[in-house]
Amino acid sequence: MNTSYNPLRSFFAPVRALFVSDASAGVLLILVAAAAMLAANSPFSEEYRELFYGDLRWTPIAKLDDLHLWINDGLMAIFFFVVGLEVKREVIAGQLADPMKRRLPVVAAGAGMFVPALVYMLVSGGGQYTSGWAIPAATDIAFAMGVLGLLGNRVPASLRLFLLTVAIVDDIGAVLVIALFYTPTIKVMWLVASIVVVGVMVGLGKARVSVLWPYLLLALVLWYCVLNTGVHATIAGVVAALTIPMMRKDGNSMLEKLEHNLAPWSAYLIVPVFGFANAGVALQGLGVEALFDPLPYAIAAGLVVGKQLGIFGAVWLAVKSGFAQKPDRASWAEIYGISILCGIGFTMSLFIGGLAFPGNQLLIDEAKLGILCGSAISAVLGYIVLRMTTTHPEEDCSDQGNQPARG
Numbered sequence: 001m002n003t004s005y006n007p008l009r010s011f012f013a014p015v016r017a018l019f020v021s022d023a024s025a026g027v028l029l030i031l032v033a034a035a036a037m038l039a040a041n042s043p044f045s046e047e048y049r050e051l052f053y054g055d056l057r058w059t060p061i062a063k064l065d066d067l068h069l070w071i072n073d074g075l076m077a078i079f080f081f082v083v084g085l086e087v088k089r090e091v092i093a094g095q096l097a098d099p100m101k102r103r104l105p106v107v108a109a110g111a112g113m114f115v116p117a118l119v120y121m122l123v124s125g126g127g128q129y130t131s132g133w134a135i136p137a138a139t140d141i142a143f144a145m146g147v148l149g150l151l152g153n154r155v156p157a158s159l160r161l162f163l164l165t166v167a168i169v170d171d172i173g174a175v176l177v178i179a180l181f182y183t184p185t186i187k188v189m190w191l192v193a194s195i196v197v198v199g200v201m202v203g204l205g206k207a208r209v210s211v212l213w214p215y216l217l218l219a220l221v222l223w224y225c226v227l228n229t230g231v232h233a234t235i236a237g238v239v240a241a242l243t244i245p246m247m248r249k250d251g252n253s254m255l256e257k258l259e260h261n262l263a264p265w266s267a268y269l270i271v272p273v274f275g276f277a278n279a280g281v282a283l284q285g286l287g288v289e290a291l292f293d294p295l296p297y298a299i300a301a302g303l304v305v306g307k308q309l310g311i312f313g314a315v316w317l318a319v320k321s322g323f324a325q326k327p328d329r330a331s332w333a334e335i336y337g338i339s340i341l342c343g344i345g346f347t348m349s350l351f352i353g354g355l356a357f358p359g360n361q362l363l364i365d366e367a368k369l370g371i372l373c374g375s376a377i378s379a380v381l382g383y384i385v386l387r388m389t390t391t392h393p394e395e396d397c398s399d400q401g402n403q404p405a406r407g
Contacts, residue, residue: 025267026146029346032275033372040280052277063227071277072354075270077223077237079347082266083171084241085259092246095165102169104324105162108311109169112342113137113177115310116302124298128363132295132356134177135367136302136374138348141167142267144341147379154390158327159338166311166342174348175238182355185230194225194236201243210248212258215240232355271347278350281368295363299349299370304377307343312336333389340385343378345371 039048052068064070090096095105116136124132144163148155201218209215219240226236248254315335318324327335353367 024146024149025142025271026144026149028268028272029140029143029146029275032272033279033346036276036278036280037372039276040282041284045282048280049282061224061227068277071274072351073227073233074223076274076351077234078262079266079270079274080175080234080237081219081241082237082259082262083175084238085244085255085262087168087172087238088242088244089246089256089259090165090168095161096168100324102165104315104318104327105165106169107318107324108162108314109166109173111310111314112139112166112170112307112339113173113310115313116306116343119306119309120298120302123301124294129295129298132299132353132363132367134174134181135349135353135356135371136299136306136343136345137170137177138174138345138352139167139170139307139342140344140346140348140375141171142271143344143346143375143379144382147341147344147383148338148386150383151386151390155334155338155386156327156329159330159334162327162330163338163341170342171348174352175235178232178352178355179235182352183231187229190225190229191231194222194229197222197225198239198243201240205243205245208245208249210245210250210254212244212254215244234351274347275350278354279346279368279372281365281372293366295366296370296373299353299367300374300377303343303345303349303371303374304340304381307345307378308336308339311342312339315339331389334386337382337386337389340378341382343382344375345378346375349375 039045042048052071053066055065056067059065059070064073087096096102113134114137117133120133120136121130124130141164144167145160148160148163197218201215201222204214204218219236222240223233223236226239227233244255244258246253246255312335315324315326316332319326349371350368353371354364357363357367
């Protein structure tokens with residue numbers, strides 16, 4: 001293999017990286033966010049808002065009476081289903097299956113949720129903003145991996161794996177937060193119905209049923225039941241995914257094949273559609289000074305400052321105390337750069353922002369502003385730190401395309 005340095009090849013490495021899965025999903029989200037902002041502040045802003053928030057002439061479910069609700073409560077359930085599949089695979093047969101290997105990312109993810117929430121509360125002052133504490137606690141893996149993909153193979157594989165594992169644990173935490181803290185009321189009968197459906201799905205797994213259609217049909221029934229409980233309907237996606245068997249009777253993969261089939265749809269269709277529907281903020285009437293209002297300022301501070309302090313601090317303490325091992329071949333500067341990238345909170349932060357301030361469009365728009373600014377700052381700073389500090393030679397990054405696209 002020819003390892004000689006080629007300046008031209010090095011110069012075009014970020015361009016090549018745009019066409020591998022790690023980068024392309026994240027770059028697509030960047031373009032979608034920009035398009036949403038342009039649409040919300042263009043002469044077509046009314047049409048943009050009417051498209052997603054206008055009453056539908058006909059809807060099969062009365063609770064979902066506009067396109068925005070169908071996207072956030074319906075389409076995003078598939079995104080959460082993919083998250084659930086990935087979580088189960090990682091816990092049973094992946095990085096989270098080994099107690100020693102999961103120590104560092106679990107501790108880092110926990111601190112990476114707690115410290116941003118603390119920073120948010122300190123900066124915002126609480127009060128009417130208290131319910132938004134979880135907004136900066138989330139990490140957008142597609143966005144973060146997209147930025148990382150632009151660096152080619154300069155970043156060691158151990159840190160890519162660390163970032164992925166932290167994001168998986170972060171996803172688990174975000175799902176629990178939504179279920180526990182953003183569920184105002186629960187309708188008991190629908191909850192009982194949901195439990196019964198889950199019981200049937202678990203029974204199918206115990207009986208080693210190896211065809212997918214019964215699981216998928218029951219997953220749809222579970223989604224409808226959860227939608228009517230008062231718990232956010234997307235939680236049904238995670239719960240349903242956890243009932244999918246890992247293997248068929250013949251020994252072939254069942255869960256992983258389903259995940260690989262759905263992951264590109266999640267990364268390249270569902271998440272971008274969600275982003276376009278949710279990232280648009282009408283700046284008219286807000287002004288530049290709105291960035292320094294308590295809510296957007298607190299969210300941006302949580303993402304930019306809280307994430308890097310929480311994750312890097314937790315990693316440093318865990319390694320120095322001997323509780324966990326530092327990622328292989330990774331320098332402290334590179335770990336710091338990865339910690340900054342975890343401050344990109346696009347998808348899940350936007351999702352929680354909509355749940356935190358229901359019916360208050362001004363606060364929702366201010367939350368979006370803080371999320372977009374905090375995520376952009378984290379992306380740029382993280383890229384610069386990693387680009388300047390990495391000591392690993394760039395290699396051909398074409399093999400990265402073998403990794404499944406993630407949402």
